[in-house]
Structures are given as C-alpha cells and as structure tokens.
Amino acid sequence: MDLRGKNWGSTVGGCKSKTLYRTGRSSTMSSLRQSFIPGLRNSFNTITHRSNPSSTNFVTRLARPNGRGYSTATHTVAHGEGAHAHGHANTHQYGHVKRRGAFKRWSIRLALAIAFPLTYVTGAAFPPQLVLMIFPRFAPAPPHKDSARGKVHTSDVERCLQELDLVHDMREKVHKGEGWYETRPYDKYDPQKVHNSLTAGSLRGPGRLAVPPVLFAKEDESEAIAVLHLGRALCGHDGIIHGGLLATVLDECLGRNALMNLPSRIGVTANLNINYRSPCMADQFVVIRTKTDQLKGRKAVVSATMETLNGERVADATALFIEPKWAQFLASSGVTEAMGRPMPSPHKSPALMDEQTERII
Template identity: 50%
Template sequence: MSTSLLGRLPAHRLVLRATRLNRVRLSSTTPPAPSSFRRSLVALAAAVGIAATAGTLGAMFPPPPIAILFPRAAPGPPADPFSPESIAFTEDLEAKLQALPLLQKLRSMPDADEWYETRPYQAFPEERRVNNLTAGALRGPGKLALYPLIRAKKDESESVVFLHLGRGVCGHDGIVHGGLLATLLDETLARTAISNLPEKVGVTANLSLNYRAPTMADQFVVIKTSLQEVKGRKATVTGRVEDLDGTLLVEATAIFVQPLYAKLLHSAQLKKAMGEPPKSDEPVLLADGQDLNPKHKHR
C-alpha cells in the first residue's frame, strides 16, 4: 500500500490496522498451545500416580471400613492345640500379655495392694474343663488362647479382665462374634456378682448389651466390671469391653440371682472356675497368751 493511500485513511483505521499487524507478529513467535490429546495424557498419568500412591497407603494402613468389608486372609486355628507350634504361639502370646503397658501401669498404681490377680479355669479339673464352652471348646490358639488374667479388687467391687481374641471366634471374618462377646461379658460380670452373693452362687437373670463399635479379632481386649447394687439374693453389675486404646466396644448391665437351691450346688468347683483370690502367705503374729479359738472350752 502506498504512502499516499495510508495518508487518506482515517486515524482510527490506522490504529486498528497496526493492532492487527502486531497480533500477527506475536502469533508467529508464540509456540503453539499443547493439543487436547497431550493434555489428556498428562491428566491420565497424574491420575495413575495418585491412584498408585493411594492404593499403596491403603494396603499399608487400611481404613476401618475397608478392613471390615475386605478382611485380609488368615489361616484357621491349628488342629492340634498341643503341637509344639501351638505351644510356642501360646507362650509368646502370654509374654506379650505380661508386657502390656496397661497391665504394667495397673500393677504399679498407688492402690495396687488393694487388688489381686487370678487366672480363671487354671485350677479347674480337666474332666470338667473339656465340656466347658470358654475353658474347653473355645480354648486354644486362634480362639481363646490364654486363660483370662483378672485383676480384682479385694472387696470384689470391681475387676479388670485381660483377654486375647483370636481369628477363629469371628462372625463376619475379622470381626469377633457378638455372641462370644456376650458370653465373655456374662462370665466376667457373673464373677463380680457371685462374689457378692451370700452363698457365692448365682445365675443370670438378665443381660442387656449395647454394641458400640466392631471388635476386631487378633487383639487383646479389656473387660471392666463394677458392682452396682446387692439386695438379698440379687446383684446388679455393669461392664464394658474396651480395646487397649480405651475405645468402647460393648457395654452391658446384668442382674444375677442366687437360686433357692444354691446350697446344693458345687460352690467349691465354681470358685475354682472363676479364679479364687490367692491365699495370703503373710505370717500370723500372735501376742503372748492369745487364744486362736476363744469359743473352744479348754479343759
């Protein structure tokens, strides 16, 4: 275009034409934007990377819902609970029980001398143990591998029970059967109630449970019991199942009644099953001339 022609154009058209020329120059030097296909590849690679990372972390630290819905595979309880492998497993589990920080803490509390420890069924005759549910049928590695360890207050008003629940006592795989938890609560609550009844014999009249969270298998749990009231032949107790972190799993209230035929039952065997307080080995200190049997008529 000649200079004379440019001179004839209005000023605003000259500015517009210059702007268009600048745009053409800039577009010729600016690199082309990435294509949509390339952007899709980048997004796909990022998604795969995020998914791989999330999958790895999920496998290492599965969230509770995933662990519940898709439990890891586990072998069943051993067929022979008296095999060398089973015995070694039980001994290792007992060592872990004794080393639990919570148990060590309770043993070192200022009021520790007000409590005693006992192991139910440990002194129970074998001929009776084999036909008992928790001491016989459910006893062994993968189920109830250890006898419960009970720390009970000497006045029998409270108890703290340590148990290990194996993988073989599940309802849904990986989650302990609610019926088993009810059984364990019934037995531990009964011990506290019966210890406070006149004849030390009682039966379950009512057991009410509230399940608060799934109880996962292959872990130690703690059952805490507390005496609420005793009226004649009736005792009311409460209890709760917790994991070692203190999470409430199950809570219960129960009423136990001493039957009219209590005197006819084998209370001595019941005491062995429940776990008796250890006999005191402290020496008896006598004053000079003290009579150990004042009601006896001396000749």
C-alpha cells in the same frame, strides 16, 4: 455497496477512534492506500521487529480492507498502536501463564503417581474396618494347641498380652497399693473338669481363646478390668467375632464381679441385657470393665463395657445375678477359685480353701 453517509466508530484499549466518513470515490482511497499505508507499514514493522521479532504484523493485517470496505491512516494507526502495546503485554503474560500451567500439570501428575501406590500399600497394611468387613483377609484353620505352630501362636499371644500398655499401667497401681490385685481366671482349672467347661476347655486354644485373660480387680470387688484376646476361629461373619461369643464373654466377666459380692460366692444369671455398639473384629485384644451397681441380699446388679485397645465401644451390658437357695450344694464346685479369687484369710471370709475344695463354715 454504497456506504455514503454511514458513521463508523471503533474502540481500542478504551480510546475511541476518530469518526470516519467515506465520501470520496474509490480512486481516492486507492491513492491514499498506495501512498501513505506502505510507508506507515514499513515504519511500524521496523519498530515491532526490534521490540518483539516474533510479534504479528498488525499493520499489514489491519490495513487490509475489512468487511465494511473502509481503511484510513487514523484507524490503522489506532489499531496498530493498540495491538502493539497490548500484543507485547499479552505475549509476556500468556507465556508466564503457560509455564505455570505446565508446572502445575506436572506437579499434579507427580503427586498422583506417588499417591496411588502409597495409598494401596497403606490400605493393604492397615485396611479400614469397612474394607475388612466386605473383603476379609484369608485365615487358615487354627492349629492344634499341642502342635509346634499352636505352641508358637499361644506364646506370641501371651507375649503381646504382657506387653500391653494397659497391663503395665494396672500393674503399677497394684504395686503402689492402690487397692487392686491381679489374677488369671481359668489359669489353674482342674484338669479333670476342664473338658466340661466352655470358656476354660472347649473354647480354649490357638485361634480361639488362646490364653487365659489378665484380670485386675479391686480388693473390695466393686470393679474389675479384664483383658482378653479373641481369635479368628470365633467368628460369625468371616473376620467379625460372633455376637453370641461376645455375650458369653460378657456373662463370664459380669458373673465374676457379681459372684464375688454374693454371700456364698455362688450365683446364676437371672437377666442379661446387651447392646452391641459396633462390630468386633477378630484377632484382637478387648478390654471388659465391670462394676457392681447394686447389692441387695442374694441379688447383685452389675454392668460392663467392652472396648478395643483404641477405646472403641464394642458392646455394653447389664445383668442381674441371684444366689440360689440351693447354693450350699454347689459349694465344692471350685467355681470361684477358677475365676481367680485370691486365697481368703479366716478373719476376712467364712470360706476356707483346702486342696482346691471350697467349704462353707
């Protein structure tokens, strides 16, 4: 192929090599290659071997005729010097990157090897709420309250209830005389009537309402705080407390606050509105806070919130309670005593307690 008159140029390391013209015959290039290139090759190989014995023989590679059919000393030296200079730097740089890459890979593998079992163990010990909703934990049938397992379960719930920080903080307020008192609703319910009560009888027992709630109320009955444990046997969906049971608990707490403010301490639920904010997981303590919003004659408007111990809102409600006109006929029912009303003094209340019987003077 005739390349006469062609202008070839190359750039290595930012320096453009000299312009080369091929004008001679092939014999001239052969003689130049035989006389000059071998000496240059040996000299460059010696220098390269001393600096980096594992480096590639760039002169040998570049001195070979390329696809364009030309090779000169100037072109070869330019490529050789550039290749030598950059080859040494790149070898050192790539080797460093390779070591860093291997370290990074093994670090990631080690982190994953530790993270997977740690995540599994943590998730099994403290599963997220969504996981418990989709895959609820297995729970056996609740034991009978008079059995050995039932008594142990009840004792454990009572012990945990007494050790709650909220209970300790409220008891400090009671002892300091900040206007609060403590009571246990349905703790001393009439045994002859307990079987006719939903919250004090039918729902009482291990796995349900295992123990009576601890309740702290203001002496003027304007506010109250109840702490209650909800067992696994009160679920609608497995692992989640039934919404109707939450409504029952809220109605009981709201009713107590309202009835303590009505003249005869007797009232019925006229209206109850509940907003469910989040699922209530089973086998946990909940805190119900109630307060009196409005009093008008025989009517009492009260509100309540239900939260977990972590402060997560489960539900909130408002209710209207009305004292019926026939309330005097229910005066001996002992309802307010069962809800934990303190023993009244004659100069503070028209109601007197006589052998668990209420009488209206």
